[in-house]
Structure formats: C-alpha cells, structure tokens
Amino acid sequence: MDFFKLISDIERVDPEIYDRLDSRRRVFKHFGLAGKTLTAAMLPNLVSGVFQRAYGQGTLNADIKAVLNLALSLEYLEFYYYDSGLKATGLIPAADRPAFEIIRNDESGHIKVLREALGGDAIPDPGRATFDYSGGKGSGDGPFAKAFTDYALYLGVSQAFVDTGVRAYKGGATKLMSNKDILEAALNIHSVEARHSSHVRTVRRGVAANAAATSVPGDLANLNKQPKSWISGTDNGGPSPSTTPSTAAVYGPGVPATGGPTELFFPADSNTTQAGIDLLTNTAGATAASASEAFDEALDAATVKSIARNFVDAKSTLFI
Amino acid sequence: MSSTTSLPPVVPGTPDAPRLPRRSFLRYSGAGLAVGGLLLAGCDDDNDDITPSGTIDVGSGDNGVLNYAYALEQLEAAFYAKVKEGAYYKNLSAGLEKQVFDDLAIHEQIHADFFKTVLAGKAIKALEPDFSSINFNDRNSVLGAAKSFEDLGVAAYNGAGRYIQTEAYLLIAGKIVSVEARHAALIRDLINYNTFVASDVVDLFTPTSGTSAPGVGTGTGKEKSMKPTDVVNMANKFLKDGSKISASNIK
Incomplete structure (x- = not known):
C-alpha cells in the first residue's frame, strides 16, 4: 500500500x-x-x-458529544413545542402557520443533522410527553399552562426557547473547533435559529399592537411585549420576567459572567464591551441600547440546562 | 518549508528493516511524485503574497479572517450610511422601517469600528464602495440590496468560522453573525412576509409526511454557508477598483 x-x-x-x-x-x-x-x-x-x-463518526471527543447532545436536547424541546402549537386547533392564525411550519421543519432538520453527527452517541428521542411547556416540571400547571390556547403566550415562550437556543449554540461553538465540519454545521444551525428568533419577535410586535407585524416598531419602553427583532439590553427580562420560572435568565449572565479580553465568559445580553473594547466610546453615536443590540451574547451549558430543565418532567434526566 | 523537516522518515518493509535515507526510499518506491504533491500542498500556507493583481489581500490566519469581516462590515456600514442620505429613508415617517434602518446603520458601524480597533495596525485600509447599482430613492432597491448584504454576511461568517484559530475570536464572530441573521430575517420579512427562512439561504427540511417523527425527512434546515473566495466575488461588485479585496489566503 x-x-x-x-x-x-x-x-x-x-x-x-x-x-x-x-x-x-x-x-x-x-x-x-x-x-x-x-x-x-x-x-x-x-x-x-x-x-x-x-x-467517520467514531472519533468525536467528549466535549463535542456534550455540546451536540445539549443542542439535540434543545432541538427536541423546540420541535415538540412548535409541533404541538401547529396541532392545537385555532392557536396559530392562518397567516402565521407557514412560518411555524418552516420553524418546526427546520428544527426537525437540525435533529437529523445532529443525530447523524453523533451516530450511536446521540441521546434517544425523549418524546413529547417528557416536556411540560407550562414550565411546571411535569405538574402541567406552570405559569405558561395556557401556551397552546393563548397565541401571545405561545409566541412569548417561543421567543424564550429560540433565544436560549441561539445563546447555547454560540456558547458551544468553541468546543467544536477541533472538528471543522461539525463546527460549520453548528454555525449553519445557529444562524437559522437567530432567523427564527427575529421572526417570532416581529410577530409578537404585531400581536401586541394588534396591527400588521411588519408595521410595528420595537418599543424600548415595552420590550417585554413589543421587542425589537434583535435583543436590546436584556429586553427588560424578556416576555415573562415576573413568573417562576422567569424568562429573565434567557437574557441574563452565564457562568463565568466576567473575564479578560481573550477569555471565554458569558455576560448578560446588555453587555457593551467586546474583546476589551468599550463599544460606547469606540463608535460615535453608539448607545447602551445599540451597542448591546449589535452583539448577541452566549451562554454556558450549565446555565442553558438550568433554563431548559423547567420545561421537562422532573423525572426525566434531560438537561441534567 | 517547515513541512519538509516535520515529515517523518519513511521506511519500507518491516519495522526491523534497515532504514534507507528518505530520498532513496522515494526513488525505490516510485512515490516521489505523490510526496512532492503533498509537500507542495503543505507549502501553500506559507505563500501569503499570491493575490489577484490590484486587490487588497485581507491576509491569512486570524488576522485574515478579522480583516475579511472588517471589509464586509465596512461595506455594510457604508451602505446603510448611504441609505440614510437617500429619499426612500428620508421620506419614512416614524415606524418600523425607519427604526430598522436607524438600527442597522449603527449596528454595522459598531461592527466595523470594532474590527478596526481590534486589528489596530494590521487593519486593511478604508474601502471605497461602489453602490452605483442601487437606487437609494427606491424602497425595493434599498430593501433588495439590504437583503443581499445581510444574507451574504451570515453566509460569510458561517463559512469563515472554520478558519478562526483563537477561541475568543470565534465567540466574537458568533456574537455578530446571529445579529446579522436577525437583520436578514427582518429585511426579508419586510420584502415578503414569512420569508425569514427560504430555500435561497437555507437547505430546507421537508418531513416525509405530516405526522413524521422528528428528524425524518429530506434536507437539513442548515444555513448555506459560503467560502471566502465566493463571498469576495460578490462583495467586490460593490467595491471600487483599488478597493476590491482578496481572501485567497484564508485557508
């Protein structure tokens, strides 16, 4: 040879x-x-x-497997959420059904990609029954119990899930650097999740203002219900900041929350310093809002799991 | 030619066979041509000066990727600055579209200034854009160009991630690309509602049936990332002669 x-x-x-x-x-x-x-x-x-x-698929290191399986878990969480929404009679208006079909199908594709990358190391499909979208950890009576009958609530929970996903992929990316093809696949999923978030936020503005979605600007004084299509500051805690669980953690800091210019750390989405550079003084006209909007922040795996765990049956080991 | 010295000696036969000098072995085995090809391929990384004539080489390694991003962000920032001077924007009343272009203009300027500061003395020069193909008085022309720039930005960052060597820079690129994707999705929704994801930018997934289990179907739901050389070909259409870029050393 x-x-x-x-x-x-x-x-x-x-x-x-x-x-x-x-x-x-x-x-x-x-x-x-x-x-x-x-x-x-x-x-x-x-x-x-x-x-x-x-x-081959047999050479993934433990870090890569962990990142991909957390991503796969989040994709299942999202897939069954959107699929359940589409199956809930009268929940999603006809004009918005195409969007949620696209989003549900994208998540299904991501599940396929992640399973193929993981091969035999992929977690099994947890199934719909594992998830409690009320945020009640299996009790079914959490603060979002009406998510499949109240469209505004459904959209708010959608936003929290998809923004958690975007932050999770971003936080996991550096652990994939030893496998360039898997890294690129994850990046190509990450940006699609961000597109989903943008659209869900656009739809929420329309619902909040009872007007055509593409006519309603974000309202910095009412970011909970009428957010921009990008995250401004911490979005005032997101769609449901006062409930338990709260969506504030989706936009808050991870662990560690601080670090040096070349270190990996996970500040809240209101961060305005990047690579040690103060964006507020680096660009004329930049504000705390615009500087935070220009950069999304990542989350570490443990923080992502602590957010997602609120939406699975307490008996499940998913997100543990 | 560091590859030459790092190449391990090659010995025919069993581990116990007497070692021949590598050159002798190559002659002996007739594998010289193949090895030569391998060595030449290895040498490509060291040749940083080969660029199409008259273009600005963004460079190689992390600085190359950062300059590549800096070039694209410059282009976007210049585009939105120009939008704000045009009749389409100036005639907008308070509302979503005005907010969108105000936000996109400052976001992209923040990105461009950020890369300039990070790169410091290694930054490429300020590029001169050529937006002569865009009618800044016309909504369709402005939105169409915005869509092209934002989608291109997303595909460019996604395709360049694999060339980044420093973790902190990959994280930074990730923080920016999702914002570009948010921009792209909203611009697309403004042009045609519910096209935030579509087959021109995403490999759409089609379930086998309406009741398929997750993951069962064709397609992937992945963004279609682009290689730097392909991105540059598109970006250069909006850059004047003398400001056109080359990314052929990002690899």
Whole structure:
C-alpha cells in the first residue's frame, strides 16, 4: 500500500480531504506520527484512521458529544413545542402557520443533522410527553399552562426557547473547533435559529399592537411585549420576567459572567464591551441600547440546562 | 518549508528493516511524485503574497479572517450610511422601517469600528464602495440590496468560522453573525412576509409526511454557508477598483 499515493488519489476525488483533516501540514500530527518512524506495518491502522477522522463518526471527543447532545436536547424541546402549537386547533392564525411550519421543519432538520453527527452517541428521542411547556416540571400547571390556547403566550415562550437556543449554540461553538465540519454545521444551525428568533419577535410586535407585524416598531419602553427583532439590553427580562420560572435568565449572565479580553465568559445580553473594547466610546453615536443590540451574547451549558430543565418532567434526566 | 523537516522518515518493509535515507526510499518506491504533491500542498500556507493583481489581500490566519469581516462590515456600514442620505429613508415617517434602518446603520458601524480597533495596525485600509447599482430613492432597491448584504454576511461568517484559530475570536464572530441573521430575517420579512427562512439561504427540511417523527425527512434546515473566495466575488461588485479585496489566503 502506498500511503502518499492514496492521499493524493483521495485529493483528486475529494479536494477537501485536507480540510477534513483540519490542516494540511498537520496530517501526521493527527496520528501522533510527527517525529516517529512510519513503517509499513503501521499503514493499515493509519489509513483506517485517516478515513475515520475524515469521514467517520467514531472519533468525536467528549466535549463535542456534550455540546451536540445539549443542542439535540434543545432541538427536541423546540420541535415538540412548535409541533404541538401547529396541532392545537385555532392557536396559530392562518397567516402565521407557514412560518411555524418552516420553524418546526427546520428544527426537525437540525435533529437529523445532529443525530447523524453523533451516530450511536446521540441521546434517544425523549418524546413529547417528557416536556411540560407550562414550565411546571411535569405538574402541567406552570405559569405558561395556557401556551397552546393563548397565541401571545405561545409566541412569548417561543421567543424564550429560540433565544436560549441561539445563546447555547454560540456558547458551544468553541468546543467544536477541533472538528471543522461539525463546527460549520453548528454555525449553519445557529444562524437559522437567530432567523427564527427575529421572526417570532416581529410577530409578537404585531400581536401586541394588534396591527400588521411588519408595521410595528420595537418599543424600548415595552420590550417585554413589543421587542425589537434583535435583543436590546436584556429586553427588560424578556416576555415573562415576573413568573417562576422567569424568562429573565434567557437574557441574563452565564457562568463565568466576567473575564479578560481573550477569555471565554458569558455576560448578560446588555453587555457593551467586546474583546476589551468599550463599544460606547469606540463608535460615535453608539448607545447602551445599540451597542448591546449589535452583539448577541452566549451562554454556558450549565446555565442553558438550568433554563431548559423547567420545561421537562422532573423525572426525566434531560438537561441534567 | 517547515513541512519538509516535520515529515517523518519513511521506511519500507518491516519495522526491523534497515532504514534507507528518505530520498532513496522515494526513488525505490516510485512515490516521489505523490510526496512532492503533498509537500507542495503543505507549502501553500506559507505563500501569503499570491493575490489577484490590484486587490487588497485581507491576509491569512486570524488576522485574515478579522480583516475579511472588517471589509464586509465596512461595506455594510457604508451602505446603510448611504441609505440614510437617500429619499426612500428620508421620506419614512416614524415606524418600523425607519427604526430598522436607524438600527442597522449603527449596528454595522459598531461592527466595523470594532474590527478596526481590534486589528489596530494590521487593519486593511478604508474601502471605497461602489453602490452605483442601487437606487437609494427606491424602497425595493434599498430593501433588495439590504437583503443581499445581510444574507451574504451570515453566509460569510458561517463559512469563515472554520478558519478562526483563537477561541475568543470565534465567540466574537458568533456574537455578530446571529445579529446579522436577525437583520436578514427582518429585511426579508419586510420584502415578503414569512420569508425569514427560504430555500435561497437555507437547505430546507421537508418531513416525509405530516405526522413524521422528528428528524425524518429530506434536507437539513442548515444555513448555506459560503467560502471566502465566493463571498469576495460578490462583495467586490460593490467595491471600487483599488478597493476590491482578496481572501485567497484564508485557508
């Protein structure tokens, strides 16, 4: 077997082989070969390792599995929420059904992508019954118990879920950096979640003002009910800041909440300092509102789980 | 040519076989051509100067990605500044569209200034845009261009994430791209309601049936990320000669 010719031949068929291997010149380091003697006896293992690393599913490290399984859990939470909304007679107005069908289907696609990436390590489908969208941890009588009969409430909970998802993907991304294809897949899911959030917020403005959604501006004095399509400050705690559970945690700080310019930390969405740069003085005309809106913030896995756990049966191990 | 020295010696036969100098082995095995190709491929990373003539190279490594983002943010900021000078914006009364363009203009300026400060002495120059194809007095023209810029920005950040080497920078890029996606979705909804996600930007998922279990169907629900070279080809249509960029060293 001629290892170099094999790699060269693969490159002809798959020009991205080196990208799949993360970096061209580090191809040998991946297999712990740098500085070692390559022998014919090692070739079979080396070659199978190449294929497993480049195309297989068996080499995900524990960090990647954890990030993807948390993402998959959130996608199930969202999928069943939107699917239940679409099945609730009279909840979603006809004009808005196409949007929620798109959103539900996107989540289903994300579930497919994450399952394929995780292979046998994917968590099983928890099923609809695991979730308690009232926020009652299985009691069914939490503060959002009327989510499937009250459209405004349904939209508010939608916003909280999707914004949690956006912050979760953002917080998990750095742990995927060792696998570029999985990282890019996650980024391509993350931005779609942000598109969902934007739309749900647009719809909420219309419902709050009882007017066409695309005619109603965000109201900085009433961000709970009439938010912008982007997060302004902490959105005053989001759609339902005074309930237990509260949506304030969706826009609040994670852990750690502070850190140096090159460190990873998770401030509240009202943050106006990025990479140590004060955005308020760095751009003429920037305000606390606009500077916070220009950057979404991430959340750590533990904070994401603590938010999501309110919406699953307490007997389930999901989000533990 | 660091690849040459890091390449491990290659020895034919069993682990116990006497070692030949690598060059001899290559002749012996006839694998010289293939190895040469591998070495040349490895050398690509070191050649930072190859760019199409007359373009501004954003560079390589993290600075390359940051400059690439800086170029796109400059373009967006310049576009929205120009929107605010046009008759379409000036004739808007208080309402959503006025708020949207006020917000987008300051958001993109904040992004552009942020990258300029982060890059400091390594920042590319201020780019001169060419918006001659856009009619700033016309709502459809402005919204259509805004949609193009925002969708392009999202696809660009998503496609560049894999080239970022520093965790903190990947996190920053993530913080910006979701805001661009929020922008894109609202602009698209303004043009045509419920098109915040559509097949031109997302690989739509179609369930096998109306009662399918989650994950059963075709498609992925993923944004269609774009490679830097493809993004640059689109961005350069809105940049004057002498301000056109090249991202061929981001890899």
